[in-house]
Amino acid sequence: MNCKEFKEKVADLFDKTIDMQTERECKEHMAHCSACKAYYDELRETYALLQPEDKKGRADDENDSSLLTLHSSFFTLHYSFFKVASIFIAAIFLTGLSFAAGLSYATHRPRAPKQEARSQEFANEKMLELTDNGERIVITWLKGTWVEGDFGSYIEADPIEHSPALPLYGEYKATIKLNGEKIDINNLPNLPASAVNKMEIRFTAGRIVNLITTPVEIPYADDSYGE
């Protein structure tokens, strides 16, 4: 996809539903083209500004499943992958440090009461799925999942049907651990999305994201993005 094609397709990222192929192509283009990424970010900010006040604070309203919020996390995640890969050396140095900090944070982070309401939408969706001739893996997780990553941490406000497709081979290959056990890519467990307990996704450049869903315990009093 080039810049012209991106501009022809960018409106689709704001539609109610989006074709996965288009979404992936746009994300891949933005990962390499800072001008298009900046253009999209500006549109997204304006779109966010136009959101009704009541919509911003009502995550449980089924009509409020803003695709943009969902996309925003997708793009941040995807962008981070390449960003992290490009600062590979710095990441190696910081991995040890962030691990120690993470341990300390996990031990001391403030706890809020458990959030009981967890979306059952997509609960039966397949959690792990291979795509693109078995080269990429798509993960399904649910609203209420605690997403912990290098880009920031947050409680997922919208039900995620499909995560970004993580490359499993090549320069940016990812490995996935489920409850501490490394997953055999060629023999994926056939689990529903509701079965995600703790998942670690690692890139060649270091830890990228942890998904913790059971029990859902919110580290901050509000469920806003924790960046």
Place this chain on the structure above:
Amino acid sequence: MVDASKRTSKEMKKESDNNKEELVGVFKEERPKLLRYACYRLGNEADAEDMLQETFLKIHTRLQALNRTEIQDLRSYLFRTLTNICTKWQNSNSRIKTVPLDTEVDITDVPTPKNDEDYQRIMQLLTNIPGEQADVIRLRIYADKSFAEIAQILSLPLPTVKSRFLYGLEKIRKGIKQERVKNLKG
């Protein structure tokens, strides 16, 4: 011959009743989206409720005269009627709504409901872009319609809907930037 005519009339009445029943059902389902669209278009809930009422009545009356098959998609038709009624109301209201120069208006006497403040905030943002672009944005965000549905509601080609949406967002963004620069200079 008389019997046949009676049967036809009975059938017509039955069809009309079925149409009205369908309208009530669809209206109930779409009401929250219709109301939200109208609120963000007109800037307050009271006027929005009136427009919804008028929309319902208009279609209800029309269904008696029209053949149901003339309306392909009742949901789209509801939104199209509402957008037309809102446009008409806004045009006529801008002519009628005048305040004598010697009238003292104390705005603190009439508290603005919290939601109305938000409706007006959005109205303000959409004021400076062409109406047709603003309407696509409203239908996408407040009526929660997909671009394909908007194309059907407004009887426009899909690429036109998408470009209106993008141009609208770009213009709002530009306006905000200019405002910021102006504030910094001022």
